[in-house]
Amino acid sequence: MEQLAISDYGFLSDCRSGALVGRDGSIDWWCPDRFDSPSVFGRLLDPDAGHWRLAPTAAGLPGHRVERAYVADTLVLRTVHHTPEGSVAVTDALAAEFGARGHQLGMNSPAVLLRVVEGLTGRVRMSLDFRPRPEYGLLTPYLHEQPDGAVLAAAGPVVLTLRTGGIPPHVDSDRVRQEFEVAAGQVVGLDVAYGQAYGSAPVRLDPVVALAETVQAWQAYRESHHYDGRYPEQVRHSATVLTGLTYARSGAVAAAPTTSLPEHVGGDRNYDYRYSWLRDFAMTLRALWVAACPAEASRLFAWAARSIGRVGPDPVPVLFGLEGERDLSEYECAHLRGYGGSLPVRIGNDAWRQRQLDVPGEVISAVWQLRDHLGEAFDMELREMVLGLTEQVAATWHLPDRGIWETRDADRHYLTSKVFCWVALDRAVTLAPRLGARADPRRWAAIRDEIRAVVLRDGWHERTGAFGGAFGSPDLDASVLLLPLVGFLPATDARMRATVEAVERELGAGNGLLRRWGTDPAGFLPCSFWLVEYLAMAGERDRAEALFARLLKHANDVGLFSEQIDPRSGAQLGNTPQALSHIGLVSAAWRLTDPGTE
Template sequence: MQQPAISDYGFLSDCRSGALVGRDGSVDWWCPDRFDQASVFARLLDPAGGHWRLAPLAPSRVERAYLPDTLVLRTVHHTPEGSVAVTDALAAEPGARGHELGMNSPAVLLRVVEGLSGRVRMQLDFAPRPEHGLLTPYLHEQPEGGVLATAGPVALVLRAAGEALRPDRDRVSCTFDVPAGRTVAFDLAYAPVYGDPPARLDPVTALDETVQAWQAFRETHRYDGQYVPQVRQSALVLTGLTYARSGAVAAALTTSLPERIGGDRNYDYRYSWLRDFSMTMRALWVGACPDEASRLFAWVARSIGRIGDRPVPVLFGLEGERDLSEHECTHLRGYADSRPVRIGNDAWRQRQLDVPGEVISAVWRLHDYLGDPFETELREMVVGLADQVAATWRQPDRGMWETRDTERHYVSSKALCWLALDRAVALAPRLGERAEPRRWAAARDEIRATVLREGWNDRVGAYTGAFGSAELDASALFLPVMGFLPATDPRMRATIAVVERELGSDDGLVRRWNDDPAGFVLCSFWLVECLVLAGEAGRARRLFERVLGHANDLGLFAEQIDLRSGVQLGNTPQALSHIGLINAAWRLTEPDTD
């Protein structure tokens, strides 16, 4: 089997979980219970990992697009015999509208085939493999029609309106004809094997309900800036990556898609990162609406809990779980034989000094909506984080890119410590008697002086990645974006120029460091923001449009783009890439607005 490109996949979501469906009609990834739980289809990571393919038997030319303002995907296959459309969606709860989307998703995958012209022979191949491919289910015909698949804790029921389905040992394989005007509809419903049975929906009606649910949700969101189609699409992706029950935004749908084909930097991104918090809040504020941002903030406050001596983890599970211990799935070959495949992410154990800066900055951004004074738990969280930063900022950490080698004094981490205390000082009037703005301000000023002195490298002529290092790091582009230094400051302007020259490329992509073979999409959008802030809006716009050209045909970005081949790399769809797009578009629209 030839491995599909990462950009070949379209993204479906019910705001509980998500699925990836390829241009070839194969659903190769679905974790139906929750974004960060076990898959039932994992061919994305191993040919034997399970899939559900529904496509013409003959080779076809493919056209596809989302239905307007939805994550419902319509794929048209043109064959010599005729054309068919396959519309795929994860079902919304019947009657759900607006912000109800995802609160009680039924965990049902819908696939509706429509004959458009001629007569097309279709092939169905259904091979579920629960628990990331470890289990091969028993398949049983059901008296009311359909096939029940059970293995371990999982029950799946596949039904077809108008077609008989019969299992053959560990899969369902069949062909059927779809003439013009005929509709054949399928639904695949999941449930825990010892819980309530899988939901039963009429797939055509459920598909219509799902379209209406998405469109009603998007009607509440307005964006009037530049690049409206791209911003609205990226906002849809962020909504689709939001676990509705808690408000947490998953960093990506997938685990272990490699940063480099054949490499081992393959991590599980199906969790929510606090480091991304302020950037995410800003993007939701711009591209979605304050309700999403407020719900995400409430999730963070609950997840962090009472601040103690231990550092706040950089990431949490989608319902606030802290222990995300990592293990390897040695039975999976990995995408394009890129091992290991990891479940869990041990970055939760790392010391990350930048986390409080993102959280307190987000509180500052929302302060007008959070009451005056703040509620007790919110005051305690901000004061606790500020005190922790003031006490620990001199320590080394793992840095923004979560290195797994030696701790260092990373420039971006120190700058975010400055941001934490700067925003805490501004919030002090709402923080009650325990606030110590004078002490925080003194520490803030010491951090700033230290970064300006130790972060600059005369030989390189730029702020580098870590104190005493000559290695460039694109995280320096975040300094003006966060407001640590103006982009017009001579040293900052020199840094932007050096990073663009040494880490940039002709097609607008920016690598994180010198030996990285791929452009990091977020860093590329940071460069756009830096150029706007430096007064070069025209050049920033041209760069922005070059970066947009690396999205797939559905407007989706993974984490990185290989500079040689142009293929997408890393987990997909990547929230940070779409966050960067929204924030850069807003910067182009309102250069003076934070």
């Protein structure tokens, strides 16, 4: 099997889990119970780890052409196959609960994959290949034909039911294959429903009716949000993607729906991103707020407060499971060959164990951003969380840490980590009137000012004439672009201008892209969007808009961004779709609308 490019995949979501469907009509990734549960289709990471392909038999042959797009304001994907015999549309979705509207979307998703085939012209012969492999490909299910023509696939804790719209399936020992013709005007609905072997049974739906209902649910949801800034089409789509990455039951936003898609094909920087990072918290909240999604922002904040709980002396984890789980211990799937041979394939993420000093600043900044919505008097849990995080920063800001890029070598005094310690104390001073008698704004302000002085003294490198990534280091780091974005220094400050010039010169990867550091092999999209924001704040609007336009071209054909871009080939790299990239787009678009916003 030829490995599809990462950009060849579209994203389906029911706000419970996500699936990736390729241009070739194969669903190669689906973790049906929730984003971070084991896959039942995992061909994304190994040819033998399961898939469900539905495409013309002529797919890939001369004369076959594919067009695809999302149905407006949804994550329902319509793919049109043009063949010498005619044209056919396949519309794919993860079903919404019947009747779900507005913020009910995803609360009780039935875990059903819908595929509706519609003949457009001529007569097109279609091919179906259903090969589920639960537990990341470890299990081969028994396949049982049912009296109603469905096929039951059962293995371990998983039960899947395939219904083929009245077309008699051909069941082999380990897969279902079938060919059938679709004429112009004919509609065939197929679905796969997930259930638990010792729990809830798979739901039975009419795929055609359920698809129409799912489109209405998404569009009703988007109609309740009104964004008035620039680039409305791109912002609305990115906000839809962020909604699709939201685990509706808790409000947590997954960084991506995938694991182990490589930062460099053949490399070993392959991590599991199916969790929610507090580092992204303030940026996520701001993007949702900008995109006029206040209810989602509030729910995300409530999830964070509950996940963090009462703050003790230990560092707050940088990431949590989607329902607030802390222990995300990492292991390797030795049986999987990895995307493009990129090993290891990892499940879990050991970054939860690291000390990352920026995390409290991200959370307190989020509280500060939401302060008008939270009211003049905070409730006890919120008050205790902010007080605990602030005191933790006051006691530990001087320690080394692993930094925002989560290095897996040694602790260092990373500049951006110290800046976010400053952010934590600066925002806490402002919030002090809402924090009760234990607030100590005078002491916090003194420590804040000390941190600022240390950053300006030890973070500046005389030889390079720029702020380095870590104290005493000449190595540049694109995260310094965050300094003006959080108000630590004005964008027009001479030191910032000199640093950004050095970053553009040394870390520029071409095509408007920035690498995170000097040895990073690929352009990192979030940093590139941060540069757009910096340029807008510095008064260089024409450059900012030109850069933004170039970055938009790195999306795939259905508007999805992964984490990184290969500067030579332009290929997407890393887990996809990446929340932080879409957050970067929304924030940059708003900064171009209002450069002075915070």
